[in-house]
Amino acid sequence: MSEAVLEVRDLRVSFAHPLGLVRAVDGVSFSLAPGERLGLAGESGCGKSTMALAILRMIRPPGRIDGGSVRLDGVELSVLNEEAMRRLRLAGIALVPQGSMNSLNPVMRIGAQIEDALADHGVSLSRTALAERIADLLETVGLRAGVAASYPHQLSGGMKQRACIAIAICLRPRVIIADEPTSALDVVVQRQVMETLARVQRDLGAAVILVGHDMGLMAQFVDRLGIMYAGRLVEVAPVGQMVTVPRHPYTRALISSLPSLEHRGGLQGIPGLAPLLRDLPSGCAFHPRCSLAGERCRIETPALRPMGGNAVAACHLAEPVA
Numbered sequence: 579m580s581e582a583v584l585e586v587r588d589l590r591v592s593f594a595h596p597l598g599l600v601r602a603v604d605g606v607s608f609s610l611a612p613g614e615r616l617g618l619a620g621e622s623g624c625g626k627s628t629m630a631l632a633i634l635r636m637i638r639p640p641g642r643i644d645g646g647s648v649r650l651d652g653v654e655l656s657v658l659n660e661e662a663m664r665r666l667r668l669a670g671i672a673l674v675p676q677g678s679m680n681s682l683n684p685v686m687r688i689g690a691q692i693e694d695a696l697a698d699h700g701v702s703l704s705r706t707a708l709a710e711r712i713a714d715l716l717e718t719v720g721l722r723a724g725v726a727a728s729y730p731h732q733l734s735g736g737m738k739q740r741a742c743i744a745i746a747i748c749l750r751p752r753v754i755i756a757d758e759p760t761s762a763l764d765v766v767v768q769r770q771v772m773e774t775l776a777r778v779q780r781d782l783g784a785a786v787i788l789v790g791h792d793m794g795l796m797a798q799f800v801d802r803l804g805i806m807y808a809g810r811l812v813e814v815a816p817v818g819q820m821v822t823v824p825r826h827p828y829t830r831a832l833i834s835s836l837p838s839l840e841h842r843g844g845l846q847g848i849p850g851l852a853p854l855l856r857d858l859p860s861g862c863a864f865h866p867r868c869s870l871a872g873e874r875c876r877i878e879t880p881a882l883r884p885m886g887g888n889a890v891a892a893c894h895l896a897e898p899v900a
């Protein structure tokens with residue numbers, strides 16, 4: 579695999595809470611190859627969106643980044659000053675945030691919002707060149723150039739989400755982080771937006787981190803999938819391998835809870851609830867919900883171990899695949 583475009587090492591984020599410290603991201607490490615598509619999945623509150631914000635140093639009080647390293651093309655981001663970080667957002671790493679289509683300014687035309695993003699990063703073009711650049715960007719995401727003159731309320735949900743992707747890619751970032759980019763869209767539009775994201779990503783040669791909880795959608799889009807539970811990565815594997823031979827009991831439970839046309843009947847849920855991040859169970863945080871949990875699981879926190887074929891999993895009982 580080519581050298582990583584993004585390397586995250588031992589990233590830790592916590593939030594101060596009157597009842598105790600909430601460890602939202604607890605020692606997460608992974609790397610991303612140029613052009614790779616990595617999915618991060620898990621139940622709500624598992625820390626995946628917080629991690630996306632932490633990569634961009636966008637955690638606001640009462641949250642804080644407690645430690646760890648994030649490198650983009652070998653450059654350590656934790657030592658950059660605020661101005662350098664502001665410039666890097668969008669130009670180096672672009673975020674399509676959760677609910678981003680609602681973050682469009684309702685009283686600005688789409689073209690003006692793209693123009694703002696470019697100007698904010700020091701791009702200065704003639705009126706004609708700017709209009710061409712905006713038209714190109716809109717066409718890249720499958721929108722007519724005329725959409726530049728529209729206000730957000732004149733667009734459908736799918737069109738607004740594509741406009742957000744156009745803004746995110748306006749400076750040709752090396753990495754795109756898309757946080758639940760299709761939530762609140764119907765399934766047909768979801769698919770169209772994901773196809774747009776895939777095409778844009780290929781054209782730019784950018785790497786993508788797709789954050790979400792829809793394992794089915796993820797499996798169709800990503801190359802590699804990371805499963806998060808209680809602020810930690812519990813399994814990372816190439817998507818085909820994870821779907822056919824999941825190593826972690828939580829991954830297996832997530833896959834079993836997916837609806838399937840082949841196996842009709844009742845859906846299999848995951849017993850219990852995700853734990854409170856300020857009051858995690860001892861040992862393996864999944865042990866109160868795991869049918870395989872033993873004494874060791876209640877005492878010792880499992881570390882990620884190689885499972886063969888580029889996969890890692892954090893479970894005392896997981897066995898590497900030959």
Ligand code: SF4
Pocket residue numbers: 826827828862863864865868869870871872875880892893894895896
């Ligand atoms: Fe289950 Fe134990 Fe593995 Fe945790 S370490 S997932 S409790 S078997």
